[in-house]
Amino acid sequence: MRTINTIRANDDWTLDVSFANGEERRYDVRPLLQKEAFRDLEDLTIFKTARNGGYFVEWDNEADLSADTLYLEGSPITKG
Numbered sequence: 301m302r303t304i305n306t307i308r309a310n311d312d313w314t315l316d317v318s319f320a321n322g323e324e325r326r327y328d329v330r331p332l333l334q335k336e337a338f339r340d341l342e343d344l345t346i347f348k349t350a351r352n353g354g355y356f357v358e359w360d361n362e363a364d365l366s367a368d369t370l371y372l373e374g375s376p377i378t379k380g
Contacts, residue, residue: 302367307357309350313341315357316377317370325374327365338363 303320310316315327329347332338340361341347349360358364 301355302371303354304352304357304367304370307350307352309348311344313344313347315350315370315374317357317367317374319367319371323371324377325371326377327370327374329365 305318305320307318308316313328313330313333315329316324317327318324329338329341333342341359341363346359346361350357351359353364354367356364356366357370
């Protein structure tokens with residue numbers, strides 16, 4: 301099971317996630333905003349409440365995503 305070290309909620313509804321193995325991924329939350337559980341995240345203020353739960357990220361509206369989802373569906377962040 302993957303573990304999240306840090307997360308950053310960006311103004312474009314993406315999450316930058318750093319994992320315990322040293323990898324970093326960017327996950328785009330925008331496609332999920334159409335789903336009822338994530339609809340409140342359309343409000344950027346609520347989106348920015350993202351918290352690191354170790355094995356998941358969660359928001360004040362109780363929506364959450366697993367670390368595995370963020371890793372497997374996220375895009376690698378390359379440092380340039």
